[in-house]
Amino acid sequence: MSKPEIKGVVSTNAKLRMTIILVAIVAVYAYTSWATKSTPMDIVRGWGGFQRILTDLFPPNWAYAPQVMEKLIETIQMAIIATTFAAIISVPIFLLSAANLFPSPWIHQPVRFIMNVLRTIPDILLAIIFVGIFGVGVFPGIMALFIFSLGLLAKLMYETIESIDMNPLDAIRASGGNTIQVIWYAVMPQVLPQFVSFGLYVFEVNVRASTVLGFVGAGGIGLLLQQQISFFNYPRVMTIIIIIFIAVVIIDYISNKIRERIV
Amino acid sequence: ACGAADEPTEEAPAADPTEEETDATEETDEDATADYPSELVMGFVPSQDSANIADTVAPLADRLSEELGIPVRGEVMTNYTATVEAMGNDQVHIGFIPAFGYVLATDRYDHIEAVLKSVRHGSSTYKAQYTVRADSDIESLEDLEGKIWALPDLTSTSGYLFPAAQLMDDYGVEDVESFFSNIIQAGGHDNALIQVLEGDADVATTFDDARESIEADYPEVMEELRVLDYTDEIPNDTISVTTNLPQELIDQIVEVFLSFNDDEEMLEIMDSVYNWTGIDTATDSDYDVVRSVSEKFDVN
Amino acid sequence: MDLVMPPKKKRSPYKIIRNIVIAIAIIALYVWTFATIDIRWDRVFSERTIENMGRVIPQLFSPDWSALQKIMALMWQTLQMAYTGTLLAAILAIPFGFFAASNMVKSKTLNNISKGFLNGIRAFPELVLALMFVAAVGPRPFAGVLAIAIGSIGMLGKLYSEVIESIDMHVVEALQANGANKIQVLFYGVIPQIIPEFLSYAIYRFEIDVRASTILGIIGAGGIGTLITISISNRKWDEVGMILLVIIVVVTIIDYLSAAIRKRIV
Amino acid sequence: MIEFKDVSLVYPNGTQGLKKVNLKINKGEFVVIVGLSGAGKSTLIRSMNRLVTPTEGQLLIDDEDILPYNQRKLRKLRTEVGMIFQNYNLVKRSTVMKNVISGRLGHTGTFASLFNLFPKEAVSLAYRSLERVNIAEKVYMRADQLSGGQQQRVAIARVLTQQPKIILADEPVASLDPPTSHQVMTYLRKVNKEDNITTIVNLHFIDMAMEYADRIIGMRAGEVVFDGPASEVSEQTFEEIYGRKIREDDLVGGPDDE
C-alpha cells in the first residue's frame, strides 16, 4: 500500500476559491454601502429618525378608516380584474413558451423573450406610462397589473409544464392522439392545479402591487397614501398602512388555504 | 402626534419643546455654536404651479457657491414632501417649497423657516383661477353646484386649497365634495385643464394662467377655455432654510439671493428656468394667510 | 351488441351543494367587481387616448440617447442600493430561517412566531416601507437601502426555512449514528446542504431587488426612479423611453448573470 | 406480422440504438425481449410505433414499411398499436375512466374530445376493458390513488380500449414487486391469448421471461444475440446476453464500476 499523499480535509484549491469569493462579496458591500451612505454606522446615526417616525405614526387615526376601506375595495377589484384577464390571455402564451411541447426554438424563444422583457418593467413604471395614455384612474392601473402578471404567469406556467411527467404525453401520442388532444388530455390535467394556484399567487402579488399604484395616479388606495404623506399626516398614513397590512394578510391567508387544498 | 391646530408658534424654533426636540439630534449636540457646513445643498422641486418646469438648478447653485465661498449643490427633489423631509433631516439646507407645503413643513419641523419668496410678473403673490369652457353656461361660482370639478391634486395650493376655501367662505359651501357632482383628481394643472377641454369636467382650478403651459400641445386652449373667476392672492413659493445653519450664513444667503435682483444675467436665468422675475424677503407671517386657509381643511 | 355502461358516477349531495355554492360565490364576486368598479370607459376610449398614444408611444420608442449618461449614473446607484440592501437581508434572514424551520427548532411556538413575522414583512410593498424610511432618514438612497433590506428579509427568511426543512435528514441521522454532537451535525450535515441554496436565493432576491429599487426614487428614496418622476412631470417621454430601455437591458443582464451563477452554484 | 429488415438506428447524439436488426414476429405471438440496460430493448419496441424512427432499413407491419409514414398515417398506425410503459404513464390527476377512454382519442375528433363527447360505444368499451383487468370498481377514482399494480392494469385497460392489433410493453413490471409483477404478466398473457393480439414485452428478469414467453429475443449493444423459444435458453445464452465479464467484475471489484 503506497503511503498516502494527503493534504487535509479540504483541498487547498477549494479553500482558496471560497476565500476569494468571500472577500469579493465583502469588498463590494463595503463599496456599495459607502457609496449609498448606508453603512451600519448610518443605521446607528439614523436611530433618532426611526424613533421619530414611530412616534409620528402612532396612534393611528381610526376615524379615517371608512375612507380607506372604500379605496381598498377599489384596489382589490383592480387586482381581480387584472388577474382574471391575465390568466385567460396567458394560456396560449405559456403553451407556446414550453420547450417540451414546442421544441422548435423559433416558436418558444420569441414568445419567451417578449414575456421576459415585460417582466423586467416594474409595474409602477407601466402604470406611469398608461396614465400618460389613458389619463388618471383605475384603468391604467389595471392595464399595468395585467401586463406585469401576464409575464409572470406565463413564466411560472411554462416552467411548470416543462417539469411535468412527459410519459402520459407519450402514451396519448402512442394511442394516436394529435397535438391538441395531447395538450388537453395529458398536459392540462397535470398543470391545472398549478395554474389555479399560480393564478391565486399572482392575485396576491397584484393586491400588493396595486396598493402603491395610486402614487402615480393609477387608482386604488395608494392615492390616499400619497395624499396623506403630502400632508405629513402620519397617523392617517398609519391607518392606511395597517389596513393594507390586514387586507394583504387576510387575502394571502385565504389564497394560501385554497392553494393548499388544490395542489 | 403632529397636528394640534395651533401653529403660530413656529417663529421661535427653540422655545417650543414639542417632540421635534429629538429631530435635530446631531445638530443640537453642538447647539448654539452651529458650524458652517462643508457643503450647502439646495433642494428644488419641479414646481407644478409654474408654466416651465426646471430640471436643473445648476446655474443658481454655481452662483451661490461663488458668492458664499462654500460649495453649493443643487438637487432636484421628486416632490415637496421629499424636500421637507430632507430639510428635516438636515440633508438639504435651502429648500424651494410652495406655500401650502411650507405651512405643513413648519407644522412638522421647527427648524424650517421661510426667508425669501419668489416674485413673478412683479408680484410676490399669485392667484388661482377657475377655468370653464368658453361656451359653457357657467357664469359665476354659484353655478358650479352639481358640476364636475377637475383639480390637479388635493395638495395643491392654487388647484385645491384656495378655491375650496373660497367656495366655503364666500358661498357658504359646507362640504365641497357634495357641492360638486364629481371631483376628478387629474394629477396635474395641465391635466385638469385638459379634462375641461375634453369635456370630461366642467371646471378646472389651476394657477394663473396654467393655460399657457399647454398651449404648445393644445393651441386652441386660449379660445376654447375661459377664466371664470380668481381666488384671493396666494403668497408665492418660499425659499426656506433650516435654522440649524448659523444665523450669519443665513443672512449671507438672503443677501446673495437678493443681490440677484440687480443682476441681469441671474434675472434672465431665473426667468427662463423658473419664470421668476425677482426675489423678495419673506417672513413666516406672510404665510399666515395660507395657514388660516389650511386650517379649514381636514388635513391634520 | 349489448352495451355495458359504467355505473353512474356517485356524487355526495354535500359535494354538489358545495360546488354550487362555490360557483355562485365566484360569479357574484365578478358581477360585483365589474358592476362597481369605477372605470371611465368614455375616457379610456376617447380621442384623447388616441392622441396620447400618438404622442407618447412614438417618443417612448425613440429614446433620448443624450440622457444616457445621467441615466446610467442613476442606474448604477440603483444597483448599489439593491446590492447593499440584499446583502443585509441575506444575513439578517438567517436566524429567522432557522427559527422558522421545524426540523431545527422543535418549538412550535418559536416556528410560528418567526413564520408570522416573516409573512408579516412580506405584506408590505417596498414602496410603502420606503415611504416610512424617507420620513425617518430623509429622501436619499439610504432610505431605499433600508426598504430593500427589510422587505427582503421576509422572503429570504421564508425561503431559507424551506431549504432547511427540505434537507436530507438521513444525513443528519447518519452523523448522529456516528456519535456527532449537535454543533457537529450542524456544520457537517446541515450547512453543506443549505449553503448553495441560501446563496442562490440571495442572488435571486438581488434580481428582484434591482427591479424594486428602480422605482423607489419615485418617492425620493434614491436611484433611477427619481429621474422617472422628473421626466414625467416634464412630459419628456423620450427620456422615459431611454430609462425604460436602460432598465430592461440592465435587469435582463442581471437576471441572466444571476441565473448563470445560480446554475453553477446548485 | 412485423418484420425488421436490416433496421439500424443512430440517435442524434451518435449513440447506436439498433444495429442491423432482422426479425419476424408473427400474428398472435407473445415475445419477450431481454437484455442489459442500454441494450436497445426500448429502442426496438419504440421503433415499432415510431416513437423513435430508425435511420436505416425497413420496418414492415402487415407488409407495409412504416418508416416513411407521415403524421397522418402515423396517427393511424398508432391507433392500431397499443403501448404499455414501465411507469404506467397515466395522467395521475385524471380519473381512471378519463385515462382509459383516452385510448380512443385516435378514433375521436379533436373537437368532440375537447368536450369529452365520446360515443356510447367507446364508453362501454372502456368500461368492459376495465372489467377485463378486474378493476372496474375504481372507474371514477383518480389514477394517483391506485397502487402501482392497479395503475398498470388501468394502463392495460387503456390499451384494450384502443382495440389494437399489436401491444408493445416496455418493462411493464419493472416498478412492481414480484407478486404484482406476476399478476400483470398474467393479464397481458390472458389478453394476448383471448384476443390474439401480437404482444411484445421488454423484461429485465429472465426467469419471468421464460415463464410467460412463447419466444425470447435477447439483445446486446443494439444487436439481436438470441432468438428462440423459451425452452432453448441455456446458461450459455445468459452469458451471451449479459456479457461474459460481469461475474469477474463482481468478484474483483475493480476501481471503476461505472
Place this chain on the structure above:
Amino acid sequence: MIEFKDVSLVYPNGTQGLKKVNLKINKGEFVVIVGLSGAGKSTLIRSMNRLVTPTEGQLLIDDEDILPYNQRKLRKLRTEVGMIFQNYNLVKRSTVMKNVISGRLGHTGTFASLFNLFPKEAVSLAYRSLERVNIAEKVYMRADQLSGGQQQRVAIARVLTQQPKIILADEPVASLDPPTSHQVMTYLRKVNKEDNITTIVNLHFIDMAMEYADRIIGMRAGEVVFDGPASEVSEQTFEEIYGRKIREDDLVGGPDDE
C-alpha cells in the same frame, strides 16, 4: 456480543415494529436479515444503535443494556457502531474526504471539527479506509459526482474510519444494480473478515443473502420467524418468511393486490 431479550417496539402511532424478539449475535458474525417490506428489519437494525428505542425488553451490547442510555452514553455507543444506509446518506455537496472524516466526529472535539482540525492520524485513517474500498483516487471529488456503487463504498469507508466494533447496514444495496450490489456486498464481507467486525445487514433478496451470510434471520410482522445458517434455508423457510398466500395471489390475480 449483541443480545435481544424480549425486545418489543411500538411506534408512537401504534404500529408494532418488533414483537418479543430474542436473539444472540456473536462477535464477528456476518448476519443477514430478510423479510417482506414492513416486517421490521429496519426497526431491528436501528434499535441496535438506538436510532429508535424499543419500548420493552433488554438490548445488551457486550453485556450492557443500552436501552436506558442517556445522550452522552448514546454518543459513545454510536461511535462504536457504524451504520450504512440504503441511500448512502452522504452529504452530497461535500467532498469524499469530508464525508469520510465525518466518521470520526464522535472522536473529535466540537471546536476542532468546526475548523477541520482533525489529527493527522484521523486523516490518514480516512484515506486508508478509502483505499480499502478501492476509491482513494476520488478523495477530493464531491460525493454527488460519484455513481451509486461508489457512493456506497464511500459510506463503507466512512464507517471504517469510525473503527467500529459493529457495522449495521440497512439495505445497503437496494438502490444498486446487481453487479454493483455484489461488489458492495463483497467489500462488506471482506471488512467483516479482515477486521472481525460484527456485521448485520438487511437485504431484500434471499439469493444474495444466502451467498454472503454466515447466518440468516427471517422476520415477519415484527417477529423472528427463522434463524439459522444459510444452508438450512429451504422452500418452506421462504414461505414462512414471505407468507403462504403470495403465490396463490400471483396466479389468480385477485381484484385487490395491495
